[in-house]
Amino acid sequence: MGSKYTKRCTEEFKRDAVALIGSSGRTVTAVAREFGISSESLRGWYRRAKADRGEGGSGELTSAEREELKRLRKEVRKQQQTIEIRKKATAFFVKENYR
Template sequence: MGSKYTKRYTEEFKRDAVALVDSSGRTVTVAAREPGISPESLRGWHRRAEADRGESESGDLTSAEREEPKRLRKEGP
């Protein structure tokens, strides 16, 4: 059922979708239906936002922690 092309969403769209979950009290699955987002995508964005706010209980890395290895590789030895 999937497409060979991955949809790209802006950071603003992702933030708005996460805010919808947080403010509505809806589950990620229910909140994903209206804008037509896959629940898996929204769940990932929500987990990342929680980690960035220091609210993750699963030990997820923050965005800054995930970006650091990429930055270090670009900088080189």
């Protein structure tokens, strides 16, 4: 649950705000003030949009890469859990065979 002060913005709203930075030549802070949002939020959206266009330069991941990384981490967690379960099952059956 977010804070009662957290404002959820649509993707369209984010795109519009980011586009205004590029097209108007105004600063992130000025655009954020106009839209009534945090300049840090807008700065993050702007960085992410630049990375998605391949302009990041700072090694920042694109949205597609972030999604793939999230998916792969989830898959690794699931496989680690499977390995742990199999280790415990193996230990149990080995113990049962020596009784």
